[in-house]
Amino acid sequence: MRLLFIILIIPGVLFSQIPSKEDDEYDFSYMLEEMENDKNFVDTYDLKGMINYFIEDCKKHSISIPNKMTIDATLTELAKGTIAHALGMEDDSIIHIEIDPDQWHKSSIEKRWYILYHELGHDFLNLRHGEGGKMMYNIIERNYTWYDFVRDKETMFKIVKREPYSYEY
Numbered sequence: 562m563r564l565l566f567i568i569l570i571i572p573g574v575l576f577s578q579i580p581s582k583e584d585d586e587y588d589f590s591y592m593l594e595e596m597e598n599d600k601n602f603v604d605t606y607d608l609k610g611m612i613n614y615f616i617e618d619c620k621k622h623s624i625s626i627p628n629k630m631t632i633d634a635t636l637t638e639l640a641k642g643t644i645a646h647a648l649g650m651e652d653d654s655i656i657h658i659e660i661d662p663d664q665w666h667k668s669s670i671e672k673r674w675y676i677l678y679h680e681l682g683h684d685f686l687n688l689r690h691g692e693g694g695k696m697m698y699n700i701i702e703r704n705y706t707w708y709d710f711v712r713d714k715e716t717m718f719k720i721v722k723r724e725p726y727s728y729e730y
Contacts (some may be wrong), residue, residue, distance in 0.1 A: 564636065566572050567678045609632050612656055612658070619686075624721055627653045632655075633658070634656070634657075634659075636661075636662040637661070643661060644661055644668060644676050645658065645659065645677065645680045646659045655682065658681070671705045671707055675701075675705040679696055681697060693716075694716035695713045696716065
């Protein structure tokens with residue numbers, strides 16, 4: 562009986578202490594599930610489609626959208642190690658993103674979404690590195706998971722919706 566207790570109860574007690582991704586402060590499992598079930602919900606080679614998805618995501622998060630803007634997403638060779646670059650920051654009439662086609666192709670789907678949201682954080686939301694949470698950090702060190710993407714975009718949107726900063730550097 563004692564051996565049965567040890568075999569059945571002790572592992573449950575030990576492993577129940579291991580934190581899971583769901584222990585995070587946000588509950589976005591429904592979004593994660595949606596993305597995991599349909600990883601190609603927008604073709605990651607359809608840059609305007611991805612940008613439009615971002616804009617719709619902003620609307621869902623009650624982030625104001627300009628009435629009229631131009632979307633200019635171009636494929637061009639960029640400096641070594643640069644996957645994408647935002648050029649329309651502080652100009653709300655245009656979204657101008659450049660993407661290196663070779664680096665983009667080598668990146669995972671999750672990393673493409675993460676990079677695009679980062680660049681649109683600059684271009685569309687006018688965030689600088691260090692503003693907007695981890696998604697706006699300026700060093701990309703690894704591949705990202707859907708969990709990383711959803712958690713970090715939700716944090717970025719939450720920060721954007723806060724009151725504007727009342728100080729200048």
